[in-house]
Amino acid sequence: MYKIGVIGDKDSVLGFKALGLAVFPVTEPAEAERLIKKMADEYAIIYITEQVAKDVVSTIELYKDRMLPAIIPIPGNQGSLGIGMGEVKKSVERAVGADIIFQE
Amino acid sequence: MAVMRVNPTRMELTRLKKRLAVARRGHKLLKDKRDEMMKKFLELVRSNKELREKVEKMLMEAHASFLIARAVLSTEVLEEALMLPKESVSLEVSTENIMSVDVPVLDYKTKNNDSGDIFPYGFISTSGELDGAIATLSEVLPHMLELARKEKAAQLLAQEIEKTRRRVNALEYVMIPQLTETIKYITMKLDETERGNLTRLMKVKDMMLEQAHQFEAKLYQSDGA
Numbered sequence: 001m002y003k004i005g006v007i008g009d010k011d012s013v014l015g016f017k018a019l020g021l022a023v024f025p026v027t028e029p030a031e032a033e034r035l036i037k038k039m040a041d042e043y044a045i046i047y048i049t050e051q052v053a054k055d056v057v058s059t060i061e062l063y064k065d066r067m068l069p070a071i072i073p074i075p076g077n078q079g080s081l082g083i084g085m086g087e088v089k090k091s092v093e094r095a096v097g098a099d100i101i102f103q104e
Numbered sequence: 105m106a107v108m109r110v111n112p113t114r115m116e117l118t119r120l121k122k123r124l125a126v127a128r129r130g131h132k133l134l135k136d137k138r139d140e141m142m143k144k145f146l147e148l149v150r151s152n153k154e155l156r157e158k159v160e161k162m163l164m165e166a167h168a169s170f171l172i173a174r175a176v177l178s179t180e181v182l183e184e185a186l187m188l189p190k191e192s193v194s195l196e197v198s199t200e201n202i203m204s205v206d207v208p209v210l211d212y213k214t215k216n217n218d219s220g221d222i223f224p225y226g227f228i229s230t231s232g233e234l235d236g237a238i239a240t241l242s243e244v245l246p247h248m249l250e251l252a253r254k255e256k257a258a259q260l261l262a263q264e265i266e267k268t269r270r271r272v273n274a275l276e277y278v279m280i281p282q283l284t285e286t287i288k289y290i291t292m293k294l295d296e297t298e299r300g301n302l303t304r305l306m307k308v309k310d311m312m313l314e315q316a317h318q319f320e321a322k323l324y325q326s327d328g329a
Contacts, residue, residue: 002195004212004249014182015170018224018238019245020191020214044195044210045252065263067208068197070256074248075160077167084160088152088255091262095145097269101153 002068005039007032008049012076016047029055036060036071043069049076050083108286112293120290124283131275138268141203145261152254159251162244170237177231185225185234191215193245205264207257212249 006016010025017023026032032052036059039046046069053073060071073084089102110116174182196211223238
């Protein structure tokens with residue numbers, strides 16, 4: 001039995017609390033890093049706002065090749081930074097060797 | 105391509121030939137695996153992209169109305185309203201095998217089955233924007249879970265494809281040429297020894313014939329004398 005967690009600035013994540021997700025408001029990147037490491041065993045999905053995710057990329061990278069947890073960047077209330085899409089693009093590049101999906 | 109440092113013997117040759125057969129077979133299998141995985145991956149990543157666009161759009165809507173609610177309500181009221189959630193979500197995780205890659209399958213259960221009854225607060229002290237934000241969020245949640253599953257699967261598949269591609273290339277451009285070269289080298293070396301042997305035998309035979317002739321000649325001489 002796993003839980004779902006949300007990490008981000010308070011205003012972006014508070015709403016998820018009403019849905020029964022575990023909400024962790026953070027302000028410092030170091031705090032987010034510590035949280036992710038602590039949550040890794042208990043949580044199957046960790047949503048993280050892109051504003052926070054951009055500072056803890058290396059920590060997120062650690063869990064990329066593991067089956068659990070799935071750390072998924074979502075846009076915060078300041079809009080999307082394109083990190084989530086960038087990740088999808090990156091995995092295409094990793095698999096195919098070149099980006100063949102996102103070229104416009 | 106460098107030839108391996110092996111003794112050019114017949115035994116080594118058979119051993120290498122066996123290895124080459126295995127390498128060829130492995131190469132073919134891995135190539136097939138890579139192609140199939142790539143097909144699956146591209147399918148997955150396309151739907152992943154669409155889903156992400158949709159989720160991001162919906163989340164932005166939810167954020168917009170949440171921001172207004174936040175502006176209208178005081179922090180205390182807002183926090184109090186959301187402090188004790190009615191709903192709780194738990195995940196059941198099983199694994200699915202896509203081309204020998206284990207990807208998670210996420211099944212989520214909510215405690216509350218009534219999707220209209222998700223608001224953990226009374227409506228009297230909060231504004232309508234908050235209701236809207238929560239409603240949109242609860243609508244987007246299933247999509248977010250689907251997104252998590254797809255993205256994780258795509259990441260894991262990408263990793264496996266990268267690994268398989270490396271193996272295919274290593275076999276195709278290093279192992280197989282090296283083995284072929286070495287086999288050729290041993291065959292040529294063995295042939296060369298064979299030829300050397302043959303010439304030596306012929307030479308020995310000549311020498312022996314020569315000796316025999318001389319012996320016979322001597323015998324006649326002594327007979328005549």
